Amino acid sequence: MSEQNRSSEVLLKVQEKYFPPEEIVKRAWIKDYEKLYAESIRDRESFWAKVAEELHWFRKWDKVLEWNFPYAKWFVGGKTNITYNCLDRHVQNGRRNKVAYIYLDEDNNERKITYGELLELVCRIANGLKSLGLKKGDRVSIYMPNTIEAVATMLACARIGVIHSVVFAGFSEGALRTRIEDAKAKVVFTATYTKRRGKKVELLPTVKKAIEGLDFVEKVVVWDRDSEGIKEGEKFVDFYELVKTSKPYCEPEEMDAEDPLFILYTSGTTGKPKGVLHTTGGYMVQTYFTSKVVFDLHEDDIYWCTADIGWITGHSYIVYGILANGVTSLLVEGAPDYPDPGRWWSYVEKYRVNVFYTAPTAIRMFMRYGEEWPAKYDLSSLRILGSVGEPINPEAWHWYYKHIGGERCVIVDTWWQTETGSHMITTVPSYPAKPGKAGKPMFTVEVDVVDKDGNPLPPNTVGFLVIKTPWPSMLRTCWGEPERYEKYWKTIEGVYFAGDLASIDEEGYVMILGRADDVINVAGHRIGTMEVESALVDHPSVAEAAVIGKPHEVKGESIKAFVILRKGVEPSEKLVEELKDHVKKVLGPIAVPEEIEFVEKLPKTRSGKIMRRVLKAKELGLDVGDVSTLED
Numbered sequence: 001m002s003e004q005n006r007s008s009e010v011l012l013k014v015q016e017k018y019f020p021p022e023e024i025v026k027r028a029w030i031k032d033y034e035k036l037y038a039e040s041i042r043d044r045e046s047f048w049a050k051v052a053e054e055l056h057w058f059r060k061w062d063k064v065l066e067w068n069f070p071y072a073k074w075f076v077g078g079k080t081n082i083t084y085n086c087l088d089r090h091v092q093n094g095r096r097n098k099v100a101y102i103y104l105d106e107d108n109n110e111r112k113i114t115y116g117e118l119l120e121l122v123c124r125i126a127n128g129l130k131s132l133g134l135k136k137g138d139r140v141s142i143y144m145p146n147t148i149e150a151v152a153t154m155l156a157c158a159r160i161g162v163i164h165s166v167v168f169a170g171f172s173e174g175a176l177r178t179r180i181e182d183a184k185a186k187v188v189f190t191a192t193y194t195k196r197r198g199k200k201v202e203l204l205p206t207v208k209k210a211i212e213g214l215d216f217v218e219k220v221v222v223w224d225r226d227s228e229g230i231k232e233g234e235k236f237v238d239f240y241e242l243v244k245t246s247k248p249y250c251e252p253e254e255m256d257a258e259d260p261l262f263i264l265y266t267s268g269t270t271g272k273p274k275g276v277l278h279t280t281g282g283y284m285v286q287t288y289f290t291s292k293v294v295f296d297l298h299e300d301d302i303y304w305c306t307a308d309i310g311w312i313t314g315h316s317y318i319v320y321g322i323l324a325n326g327v328t329s330l331l332v333e334g335a336p337d338y339p340d341p342g343r344w345w346s347y348v349e350k351y352r353v354n355v356f357y358t359a360p361t362a363i364r365m366f367m368r369y370g371e372e373w374p375a376k377y378d379l380s381s382l383r384i385l386g387s388v389g390e391p392i393n394p395e396a397w398h399w400y401y402k403h404i405g406g407e408r409c410v411i412v413d414t415w416w417q418t419e420t421g422s423h424m425i426t427t428v429p430s431y432p433a434k435p436g437k438a439g440k441p442m443f444t445v446e447v448d449v450v451d452k453d454g455n456p457l458p459p460n461t462v463g464f465l466v467i468k469t470p471w472p473s474m475l476r477t478c479w480g481e482p483e484r485y486e487k488y489w490k491t492i493e494g495v496y497f498a499g500d501l502a503s504i505d506e507e508g509y510v511m512i513l514g515r516a517d518d519v520i521n522v523a524g525h526r527i528g529t530m531e532v533e534s535a536l537v538d539h540p541s542v543a544e545a546a547v548i549g550k551p552h553e554v555k556g557e558s559i560k561a562f563v564i565l566r567k568g569v570e571p572s573e574k575l576v577e578e579l580k581d582h583v584k585k586v587l588g589p590i591a592v593p594e595e596i597e598f599v600e601k602l603p604k605t606r607s608g609k610i611m612r613r614v615l616k617a618k619e620l621g622l623d624v625g626d627v628s629t630l631e632d
């Protein structure tokens with residue numbers, strides 16, 4: 001941990017506090033964080049029951065929490081439907097003609113959809129799903145760009161209890177296939193293409209390759225974006241044909257609070273991604289509540305989360321939590337800096353965005369382009385700025401605060417994970433923020449920083465971040481792999497092991513330092529070292545591979561691979577390119593190593609495990625630490 005300690009020394013010096021402007025405190029839902037937090041800890045169940053009462057239930061729960069370590073059930077016996085809360089509830093209460101999403105593509109083509117229209121589209125797709133023979137509990141994979149069609153498809157699944165598994169449309173055929181196969185998806189939704197940096201990125205051919213030989217995939221529903229006609233054969237169905245020929249209303253399925261809502265695959269320490277499973281009631285309640293109080297959403301707000309629906313941030317804070325609050329959101333497809341680095345800021349100006357949620361990697365990219373880009377636009381509508389996905393370094397924090405927020409805004413640095421479903425550590429807008437520190441635990445959440453045996457560490461000491469008690473939007477299991485789920489609660493017996501390194505200061509502010517395990521965070525994307533290693537070893541020239549994360553100025557971390565070639569294969573620049581292409585094909589562009597070094601040997605323990613820690617320390621010129629288990 002020597003390298004982490006060094007970086008923490010620098011960060012620990014950062015103790016300055018930023019107090020929110022009075023106008024923000026005045027309108028904030030939460031005025032006194034400390035008081036409410038203390039109350040929430042005294043009685044967790046009443047706290048969440050009160051929140052849940054703000055939403056619609058077909059049948060009220062009998063019990064708020066049933067905790068049978070390490071398995072939790074929330075709102076036991078309650079019946080609800082998340083789409084009813086995201087759509088019908090608003091349509092019936094005066095928001096029928098309110099815009100739910102303003103969608104924009106790279107050419108600035110705009111499409112608005114109201115809550116009333118979105119409900120109808122969702123119902124039509126849901127009826128379409130039924131006509132394809134799908135029933136509650138079946139799985140559907142969604143491999144679509146960040147568009148209204150994709151959001152509506154997610155909601156359509158939730159409408160009838162079909163479990164969706166969204167796969168980020170930047171993944172390639174190998175990654176897509178693994179996820180379709182693991183979930184045994186009966187139907188796959190896709191689009192003919194997405195557009196990025198002015199270029200078409202074909203999606204349908206990828207799906208066709210990914211499902212080759214997977215007989216359980218009964219249909220592929222294709223959104224034919226240029227109406228060219230789907231000529232792929234019987235298995236392929238035209239999205240808008242299905243929409244048009246289906247009825248405009250579909251009764252929402254009465255879902256048990258613990259019925260599965262979706263699977264979302266994420267990287268862990270093995271080569272195979274984990275299918276994180278979220279269920280209906282608890283996820284709905286906590287995403288609704290955190291959206292409301294962390295982003296301090298009010299009726300007329302224009303909200304924009306720049307994430308993609310392929311990640312948990314998109315699920316919770318573009319779709320479910322945000323729609324449950326009935327506000328208007330921007331939904332944007334394509335690159336942030338195309339056609340020029342003013343794209344995002346021009347939207348903030350044009351749509352008078354009030355709440356803006358993005359990742360530190362994007363902020364650092366814009367820092368490089370220079371403040372002249374945001375300076376061209378009127379960003380005075382902004383009130384709250386959010387950050388997510390990786391630690392925000394104080395320099396980026398200050399740039400965001402000054403050049404985007406005009407020194408008038410509040411920054412909320414939200415720490416959470418695919419597994420946690422919603423925000424777990426952050427400051428709320430009325431509470432002072434410290435640059436570089438995520439802040440305080442969300443209501444009812446108790447966190448700690450401990451050593452490997454679970455002993456709490458003194459303030460400002462780096463250790464493992466753990467969560468001590470269950471929370472409503474926690475993952476319920478890993479799809480088909482309960483042992484992987486149990487590992488979260490058994491790595492350090494009795495508490496949830498987040499996999500992050502952190503420290504807590506004297507005032508209780510949590511600072512996150514990065515992953516403690518073999519997971520790399522490249523531009524906010526979670527990539528398992530083993531996944532990349534498996535992809536490399538899959539190439540005929542590679543005998544062995546080891547992958548590490550290296551600090552990167554913009555992306556936070558970048559991937560470096562050490563490769564041992566098979567006998568007789570000569571290292572060359574051409575081979576480096578070939579290996580990069582191979583990883584791109586198997587996993588996708590986000591997982592491609594920036595550097596590949598050919599080596600003769602890899603440091604291993606006597607039992608044969610690659611010591612990535614040693615490789616990393618050597619690469620960064622740091623102390624290699626304890627190497628007593630090293631083979632030679």
Ligand code: PRX
Binds near residue numbers: 526
């Ligand atoms: O290391 C933490 C980092 O992202 C990991 C979770 O990644 P994922 O499941 O893909 O979800 C990302 C979006 C919620 C965490 O284990 N992380 C996330 N948010 C922050 C963060 N690190 C520091 N500060 C954050 N605000």
